[in-house]
């Protein structure tokens with residue numbers, strides 16, 4: 354007998370899928386926080402004149418080049434964290450790809466997508482947003498890795514600029530998806546009694562018996 358989503362032995366979301374979901378959510382948030390620090394909280398670009406003013410106050414002086422070097426140290430610290438989280442995000446993506454091949458058919462995205470196509474409406478729309486998100490994630494990880502290892506791979510300097518642009522624009526698509534996703538989950542939680550948030554924590558579908 355084919356296993357379905359309502360199978361008594363298979364949860365809606367596998368443990369691996371739930372770990373991936375929350376790990377991925379944490380890492381994307383962490384990545385956005387690094388960008389928030391670089392551009393707003395620490396705002397490394399504004400550090401240069403501030404460093405020069407601080408030196409002047411104590412009777413010293415700091416050339417433009419020296420101030421730039423100091424600001425560079427601060428921004429590099431934050432970028433280092435961006436790369437650590439980025440590498441973890443890449444590892445999680447590999448884990449997600451492996452899951453596709455090892456989890457039961459009932460838990461696969463393909464099965465859920467097929468069911469959503471029969472249901473149509475919001476369920477199907479949500480699945481399309483997931484496909485878009487996976488695409489954004491692949492682009493973000495691929496461009497991020499190209500920025501980290503581009504020199505070793507012999508990537509041209511001009512290409513690096515274009516890759517950075519793609520990486521930055523794609524970030525806004527990821528932010529837009531995240532907002533839409535959270536709105537969708539909150540809406541489902543209100544409409545359904547035992548919604549998607551719970552399913553992604555304990556793995557069971559709405560109304561499913563404890564496994």
Ligand code: HEM
Nearest residue numbers: 381384432436439440442493494497498500501517521524
């Ligand atoms: C949701 C995930 C991510 C977001 C929101 C994000 C966002 C950004 C943004 C806005 C920039 C600045 C681009 C520019 O200067 O035009 C950047 C740069 C960069 N990102 Fe990401 N990124 C993410 C994932 C990754 C991943 C997976 C890696 C790979 C390990 C990565 C590695 C880098 C590197 C190396 C830079 C260049 C840093 C520098 O200029 O020194 N990022 N990222």
